[in-house]
Amino acid sequence: MFDWLFGSKPACDQPSTATSAAARPPWAALSLESRHEVLSEAQVVPEAANCVQCGCCTYNCPMGIDVRAHAWRGLPVRDSHCLTCSECVKRCPRGVLRFERIPLLTRK
Amino acid sequence: MTVRAPPYVIVGSGIAALSAAEALRERLPQAAIAMISEEPHDFYSRPGLAYVLRGDFPEKRLFVRTPKDLRDLNVERITARVDRLQCEQNELVLANGQRVRYACLLLATGALAVPPTFPGHDLVGVVKLDGLDDTRHIIALAKRGKSAVVIGGGITALELVEGLGARGLKVHYFLRGDRYWGDVLDEAESSLVMDRLRHEGVVIHTKTQVAQALGAGGKLTGVKTQAGAHIPCQVLAVAIGVRPRADLARQAGLKVEKGVLVNQFLQTSVPNVYAAGDVAEVFDPRSGTTTLDVLWPTALAQGKVAGANMAGERRPYSKGVAFNVTMLTGLKVAIIGAVGGGKNDDLVAIMRGESESWRLLPKSWVISDRDDANRVRLLVGERRLVGALVMGDQSWSRPLQRLIVGQADITPIRPALLESGMASLTQLAAFYQQWERSQTPDIPSGLSRSS
Numbered sequence: 001m002f003d004w005l006f007g008s009k010p011a012c013d014q015p016s017t018a019t020s021a022a023a024r025p026p027w028a029a030l031s032l033e034s035r036h037e038v039l040s041e042a043q044v045v046p047e048a049a050n051c052v053q054c055g056c057c058t059y060n061c062p063m064g065i066d067v068r069a070h071a072w073r074g075l076p077v078r079d080s081h082c083l084t085c086s087e088c089v090k091r092c093p094r095g096v097l098r099f100e101r102i103p104l105l106t107r108k
Numbered sequence: 109m110t111v112r113a114p115p116y117v118i119v120g121s122g123i124a125a126l127s128a129a130e131a132l133r134e135r136l137p138q139a140a141i142a143m144i145s146e147e148p149h150d151f152y153s154r155p156g157l158a159y160v161l162r163g164d165f166p167e168k169r170l171f172v173r174t175p176k177d178l179r180d181l182n183v184e185r186i187t188a189r190v191d192r193l194q195c196e197q198n199e200l201v202l203a204n205g206q207r208v209r210y211a212c213l214l215l216a217t218g219a220l221a222v223p224p225t226f227p228g229h230d231l232v233g234v235v236k237l238d239g240l241d242d243t244r245h246i247i248a249l250a251k252r253g254k255s256a257v258v259i260g261g262g263i264t265a266l267e268l269v270e271g272l273g274a275r276g277l278k279v280h281y282f283l284r285g286d287r288y289w290g291d292v293l294d295e296a297e298s299s300l301v302m303d304r305l306r307h308e309g310v311v312i313h314t315k316t317q318v319a320q321a322l323g324a325g326g327k328l329t330g331v332k333t334q335a336g337a338h339i340p341c342q343v344l345a346v347a348i349g350v351r352p353r354a355d356l357a358r359q360a361g362l363k364v365e366k367g368v369l370v371n372q373f374l375q376t377s378v379p380n381v382y383a384a385g386d387v388a389e390v391f392d393p394r395s396g397t398t399t400l401d402v403l404w405p406t407a408l409a410q411g412k413v414a415g416a417n418m419a420g421e422r423r424p425y426s427k428g429v430a431f432n433v434t435m436l437t438g439l440k441v442a443i444i445g446a447v448g449g450g451k452n453d454d455l456v457a458i459m460r461g462e463s464e465s466w467r468l469l470p471k472s473w474v475i476s477d478r479d480d481a482n483r484v485r486l487l488v489g490e491r492r493l494v495g496a497l498v499m500g501d502q503s504w505s506r507p508l509q510r511l512i513v514g515q516a517d518i519t520p521i522r523p524a525l526l527e528s529g530m531a532s533l534t535q536l537a538a539f540y541q542q543w544e545r546s547q548t549p550d551i552p553s554g555l556s557r558s559s
C-alpha cells in the first residue's frame with residue numbers, strides 16, 4: 001500500500017535510522033503534482049504564526065503581490081494576478097507558504 | 109518637565125511593541141497610546157536583517173509598516189532612551205530628563221547581544237548583530253574588508269558567517285568545541301552544516317577561542333587565538349548569545365531572573381506594568397516553571413496578549429510548542445518541541461531564534477538518517493512525540509508539528525517507531541493520516557483529497 005512511498009529504495013536494516021530521502025510522506029505528492037494542476041487549482045496559503053515578516057516573498061513576487069501582508073493576516077493569496085509561479089513559496093526562508101487546493105466553493 | 113500622561117505607554121518598537129499597540133488600538137479606539145524607543149526607524153523585521161546583510165534584498169524591503177500605517181494606528185512615537193522606571197510615581201525618566209507618566213506600561217525592550225570581554229573588544233571592526241544600525245555598520249565595514257572572523261553558535265552566528273561570505277570576505281568561523289550548535293543539533297546534523305560551510309569556502313576552526321583582538325589606530329587588524337595563532341581580519345563578529353534588556357525593571361525593583369518575570373497574564377510583579385517579547389520570562393502555571401524565548405512568533409503572540417490585557421481583558425498567554433523554521437547554509441531546518449540535550453560551548457547565554465525548551469533532554473529515542481541532507485529526527489516520548497527536527501525536504505514538518513502540538517497518542521505505533529526508523533516512518537505516515545481525519549474539521553487540504 002505504501003510502495004509509492006519508498007519507491008524501489010532497498011530497505012535499510014539499520015535500527016533507528018531511516019533514509020528520509022526515501023521517506024517522502026504521501027502528502028508530499030501534492031508538491032510533485034503536475035504544474036498544470038498547480039496553475040489551475042492552487043493558491044498560496046500562509047501559516048501566519050511562523051512568519052517573521054522579512055519580506056523575501058513580496059520582494060520575489062514577479063507580480064508585485066504583497067505576499068507578506070497576506071502572511072501577516074493569515075490570508076490566502078486570492079489575487080487574480082497570482083501566477084502560482086511558486087517564487088514566494090520557494091524563497092520563504094521560514095517555510096511559511098505552501099500551495100493548497102482552492103476549496104471547491106470558492107473556485108473561480 | 110512632565111509631559112501629559114497618555115494612559116498607555118509601551119517601551120520598545122519591536123514586534124512585541126507593535127502587536128501590543130495594534131491589540132490595544134483595536135479595543136480602545138480613543139485611548140492615547142505612546143511608544144518610546146531609542147531606535148529611530150519605522151517598524152522593520154528584525155529576522156529580515158540577516159537577508160539584507162547577505163544582499164538578498166534591499167533595506168527598504170525590511171519595513172513592514174509604512175509611516176501611513178503607523179499614523180493610522182494613531183500611536184505617539186517618541187524617540188528616546190528610557191533611563192529609569194519609577195513604579196511608585198507611574199513614571200518613566202527619559203535620557204533627556206523628560207518624564208512620561210503612564211497608567212499602564214508595557215516593557216517590550218527585547219534582548220541584546222552579550223558583549224565580548226576579551227582585550228580589544230572595543231576596536232572599530234568588532235561587531236554584533238542586534239538591529240538595523242548594526243547591519244548598516246557591518247555592510248560598510250565589509251566593503252573595505254578582506255577577511256572576517258565570526259565567533260559564537262546558533263543561528264545569528266551562522267547568519268553572520270553567510271552574510272560576510274556573501275559580501276566577498278574570507279570568513280574564519282571559530283568554534284569553542286568541536287561542532288556547531290551542539291545543544292540543538294545532533295552530531296550528524298552539525299557536521300552536515302559544517303561540511304556545507306567548508307564547501308562555501310568558510311574556514312572552520314574548532315576548539316578555538318579569541319584571546320585578544322588586535323588593532324592599530326583604534327581599528328581592528330586581526331585576532332590572536334588562545335593557542336597563539338594570529339589571523340588578520342577587519343571584521344570580528346561576535347554572536348555568543350543574547351541577554352534580555354531587563355535593567356529598567358531590575359532598577360525599578362520588579363522581580364527579574366534572566367528576564368522580567370511575568371505571570372500568565374504577562375503582568376510583572378507590579379500589576380500595571382506588563383512585559384512581553386524577548387525581555388519577558390513567563391511563568392506557566394501548568395508546569396510551575398518559567399521560560400524565556402527569543403523568538404519572533406513568541407514576541408508577536410505575547411504582544412497581542414499583553415495588549416488585550418492592558419485594555420482590560422484577562423487573557424492567559426499559553427505557550428505553544430516551540431517551533432522555528434530557519435535556513436542553515438541554505439538548508440531549511442524545522443525545529444519542533446524538544447530536540448536538544450547536548451551542550452553548547454559557544455554560548456554564554458540563550459541564542460536568538462531559540463527557545464529554552466529545545467534544550468530540554470527528553471527521555472526519548474532518535475530516529476534519524478545518516479548521511480543525506482534530507483533528515484527527519486524524531487524524539488519519541490512515553491505516549492507522544494516530544495520533538496522533531498526536519499532538515500532539507502520539509503514535507504514532514506507540518507505533519508510532525510500537528511502531531512506534537514496536538515499531543516497525539518502514539519501508543520499504537522510507538523513500538524514500531526522504536527524498532528526501525530525507515531519502516532516506522534511508513535507507519536507514521538499512515539498513523540498521521542488517520543489521526544488527522546479524526547481531527548476534523550481542521551484538515552490540512554494537502555491531504556483532504558489526495559488520500
Ligand SMILES: Cc1cc2nc3c(=O)[nH]c(=O)nc-3n(C[C@H](O)[C@H](O)[C@H](O)COP(=O)(O)OP(=O)(O)OC[C@H]3O[C@@H](n4cnc5c(N)ncnc54)[C@H](O)[C@@H]3O)c2cc1C
Binds near residue numbers: 156
Ligand atoms: C539577526 C537576527 C536574526 C533573528 N532570527 C530569528 C529567527 O530566525 N527566528 C526567530 O524566531 N527570531 C529571530 N530573531 C529574534 C527576533 O527578532 C526577536 O525574538 C524579536 O524581534 C523580539 O521582539 P521584541 O519586540 O521582544 O524585541 P525587539 O525587537 O528587540 O525590540 C526591542 C525594542 O526596545 C527598544 N528598547 C530597549 N530598551 C530600551 C530603552 N531603555 N529605552 C528605549 N528603547 C528601548 C529597542 O531599541 C528595540 O526597538 C532574530 C533576531 C536578529 C537580530
Ligand code: SF4
Binds near residue numbers: 053055068092
Ligand atoms: S518570506 Fe516567509 S517569513 Fe518572510 S515575510 Fe514572506 S511569508 Fe513571512
Ligand code: SF4
Binds near residue numbers: 044065081084085
Ligand atoms: S506564486 Fe508567484 S505570483 Fe503568486 S504570489 Fe507567489 S510569487 Fe507572486
